[in-house]
Amino acid sequence: MRLMRIGEPGAELPVVLGEDGRAYGLSGVTGEIDGAFLASGGVERVREALAAGTLPVVDTDGLRVGAPVAQPGKVVCIGLNYRDHAEETGAAVPERPVVFMKDPSTVVGPYDRVLIPRGSVKTDWEVELAVVIGREARYLASPAEAGAHIAGYAVSNDVSEREFQLEFSAQWDLGKSCETFNPLGPWLVTPDEVGDVQALGLRLAVNGEARQDGDTKNMVFDVAYLVWYLSQYMVLRPGDVVNTGTPAGVALGLPGNPYLRAGDTVELSVDRLGTQRQTFVDA
Incomplete structure (x- = not known):
C-alpha cells in the first residue's frame, strides 16, 4: 500500500x-x-x-502533499553508506555504520520549498532511501528480526550544509538540522509493495542535469543490518525515520563543487517509492 x-x-x-x-x-x-x-x-x-x-x-487535485508520516520522534541518519560516496568525499569506507541524528522538525513535504540557510555557501543534496519504523526495536537478536519492525519506506532528501557540517563543528548536526532540510515522501510504501529493498535505483537531478544514479544493492550496510545495529544503541520507536545513506554525485564530491543556490530545482526519485521536487530559496 x-x-x-x-x-x-x-x-x-x-x-x-x-x-x-x-x-x-x-x-x-x-x-x-x-x-x-x-x-x-x-x-x-x-x-x-x-x-x-x-x-x-x-479529490487530491491541487492539494499539497505532506510528509507521509507526521513528525517523527527522531530521524537517525547513516553516513558514508555507499562506497562510491565515501570515495568521492575522500573518506575511508567505514567498518561500522557512521551514525548521526537530524532534528525531526526538518521533515517537510516532498514538494515543499527548501530554505538555504543564512550565510550558507555549501548547501548540498542527498537522495536516500528512508526506513520508517512500525514496531519498537530494542536489542534485536539479529538482522533477521529487523523486517518485523519496519512499517515501510519512503524517498528522503538528506539536505546538508557542508561548511556547517564539516568545518564549523566536530559534530555533523549543525549542517544537517537546518529548517526544511529533510523532504520526505510522497508516500509511505509498505514492504510487500516494495519487494527487494536492496534492489532499488536512486536518482537525483539539479535543474534537469543528472547528478546521482545509484542502487541500494551497493550499500555498505544493508537495511536489515542497520535496523539491528541501531537497536543495540537506541530504542527505535514507531514513526521514527532512518535515512540510510546516499550514493555518489553530491556537490561535495563533484568538480567545482556546484552547491545549490536560490532558484535551483532538485528532482529525485527511488524506484517504487515515487518522486520529489523542490525549489531552493533563501531563508
Missing part, C-alpha cells in the same frame, strides 16, 4: 492510494499517520478497509 498525508502544514489528512490510482480518505480509520497509528496495527486496518470498499474517494 501507499499511504499519504494531504493538506496544508499542520492540517494534513491521511489517505491511501488504491490500485485504481485514486486516493481514499482514512478519516474513518485514523486521524493521523504517526507512530501511534503504526504501533496499533493501523496499516492492517487500512488494508482491511480498502479491501472492503468502505473508504470514500478523495
